[in-house]
Amino acid sequence: MGNIWTITKRELRGYFASPVAFVFIVIFLLLAGFFTFMIAQFFKVGQATLSQTSYSPMFFGWHPWLYLFLVPAVGMRMWSEERRLGTIELLLTMPITPWQAILGKFLASWAVVAIALALTFPVWITVNYLGNPDNGVIVGGYIGSLLMAGAYLSITAMTSAMTRNQVVAFIVAVVISLFLILAGFPPVTDMLVTWAQPWIVDLIAAFSVMTHFESIQKGVLDSRDILYFVSVMAFCLFTTSTIIRAHRAG
Amino acid sequence: MIQVRDLKKNFGPKAAVNGVSFTVERGEVLGFLGPNGAGKSTTMRMITGFIPPTEGSIKIGDHDMLENPLPAKRLIGYLPENAPSYTDMTVAGFLGFTAELRGMSGDAKKKAVERVIEMCFLENVRHQSVDTLSKGYRHRTCFAQSIIHDPDVLVLDEPTDGLDPNQKHEVRTLIRRMGEKKAIIFSTHILEEVEAVCSRAVIIDRGKIVANGTPRDLKMRAPTAGAVLVQFTDGNGADVAQKVGALPGIDRAEVVGERPLTVRAYPHKRSASEDTARAINELAAKERWPLQQLHVEEGRLDEVFRSITLPDTKKEATK
Structure with missing residues (x-):
């Protein structure tokens, strides 16, 4: 536990010593604001919600798309930088287990996203000032958004363990994440329905972050949705450890 | 440990x-x-x-x-x-x-x-x-x-x-x-x-x-380890090498440098280096060769390294 925290602290310092964390937080806040207020017309729709209005997705509804590019940008350095600098050799010859290193790094990058998400609190204040939203639903939205970011990050951890090149790690992570979005994105599922059995479409959609995030952000905290995100993270981090072990074994 | x-x-x-x-x-x-x-x-x-x-x-x-x-x-x-x-x-x-x-x-x-x-x-x-x-x-x-x-x-x-x-x-x-x-x-x-x-x-x-x-x-595993290196300010290289090489207990002697004249003598046995050195010293005194320096070589690590690690094919080529 102590070792995980030591590594998390180091990684967090690394994020804030380089501009990565600040750039991510600022761009995330700008884009979240832009989509909420300009695209979704927060002030004009006259509905006190942060999830879904009758016209378009609201605040949380844009998160899967924002995270698609921003989260891999945060996580891409996680392991590829270690490999490029050669510090992975130092880290893994320390008296720690590889799992402590994997978790420590993952938690640090997750914390960066969590900070960015927490800094969207003015939106929450605004919607409470203007109307009477269901705050339980909003809390659900935040939890779902954080879980989704964690799932994307674990995918990025995995791709970044594969290569010493951060750009490659970024692109592969974006592609995998995009697949996980599109598998349950209504326009895509609508198209699939025209030529595949409904159960196949449901099966594919069950793999999508959209399907699971959708219900959480409506305020339905279903254990199956939480289990989905947790298992994506567990699977990807496990794969990360396998990749690192295979890389060391040569 | x-x-x-x-x-x-x-x-x-x-x-x-x-x-x-x-x-x-x-x-x-x-x-x-x-x-x-x-x-x-x-x-x-x-x-x-x-x-x-x-x-x-x-x-x-x-x-x-x-x-x-x-x-x-x-x-x-x-x-x-x-x-x-x-x-x-x-x-x-x-x-x-x-x-x-x-x-x-x-x-x-x-x-x-x-x-x-x-x-x-x-x-x-x-x-x-x-x-x-x-x-x-x-x-x-x-x-x-x-x-x-x-x-x-x-x-x-x-x-x-x-x-x-x-x-x-x-x-x-x-x-x-x-x-x-x-x-x-x-x-x-x-x-x-x-x-x-x-x-x-x-x-x-x-x-x-x-x-x-x-x-x-x-x-000690170097080819020159135990050889005796002797230096004279002046002298006829071929003649010196021949006479030194003829001493008992010496395998062969070769001229490795002129001016100062430097001769390296290889004894039969490495343990006999000291005796060889003494014999050469006596010979030089008898022949009145102007002796400048005489010492037993320790061998150099780089020679050992090269002789051990040079791939066999390359060793053949350098011969």
Whole structure:
């Protein structure tokens, strides 16, 4: 536990010593604001919600798309930088287990996203000032958004363990994440329905972050949705450890 | 402290390390020599637990590196090749981080960081970020990391690579001093370093140990070891060589330089070098050759190194 925290602290310092964390937080806040207020017309729709209005997705509804590019940008350095600098050799010859290193790094990058998400609190204040939203639903939205970011990050951890090149790690992570979005994105599922059995479409959609995030952000905290995100993270981090072990074994 | 037995490592079909065994006790400094790609770094990476061996066993102290890596790793300080460190941290921050991973905190951690900063002359740069440092300082920072927990076992992969002559001297002195109480393995390309620092040297070539002994023993394996080198201010080379070569107990003598005239005489037996030298001295006095210098050659490590590690085909070609 102590070792995980030591590594998390180091990684967090690394994020804030380089501009990565600040750039991510600022761009995330700008884009979240832009989509909420300009695209979704927060002030004009006259509905006190942060999830879904009758016209378009609201605040949380844009998160899967924002995270698609921003989260891999945060996580891409996680392991590829270690490999490029050669510090992975130092880290893994320390008296720690590889799992402590994997978790420590993952938690640090997750914390960066969590900070960015927490800094969207003015939106929450605004919607409470203007109307009477269901705050339980909003809390659900935040939890779902954080879980989704964690799932994307674990995918990025995995791709970044594969290569010493951060750009490659970024692109592969974006592609995998995009697949996980599109598998349950209504326009895509609508198209699939025209030529595949409904159960196949449901099966594919069950793999999508959209399907699971959708219900959480409506305020339905279903254990199956939480289990989905947790298992994506567990699977990807496990794969990360396998990749690192295979890389060391040569 | 370090026990390595039948270590093998294959990368695909290629055997990088092929059956390496040795031990290093406390108080020993083992020099690891070999051409590039001989398997030095791979062996060190296996000893420190970074890569698992294909076959063989590694024991550090009483702990098996493969079955029980954490206690084994606790005993080791490791300086990897190229001395990597986190470039976004300050020197003191980086050393503090490694101290924490070594299980130190609070006062103990502060003291450990201070100690290695002083030992490795990092005082001037302690608050500087690693990516602004010159190569020598980076190297010393990583070296400081390896001794932060005062380990019983030190594994140093080319600890003097990229340092200037003064820094090299400092690091060698440090290694020699620490070698009195620790078990140290270090690899190097620089042969004088082995003579200056090591109590024992191992030459490794194409994944196998081809020589193992004290630097003195190894030097004895040089073709010129035990030969008598004699120098005259003046004289007829062919005549001198012929007369020296005719002395009893001498195999052959050859002229290796004119002006001053230098002749090298090879005795039948290496143990007879002293007698040979005396005989040549007497001959020179009798013939009134102007003797300038006469000594028994110790042999040079680079000759041994070349004769052992040059691939056979190349050896044929140079003949």
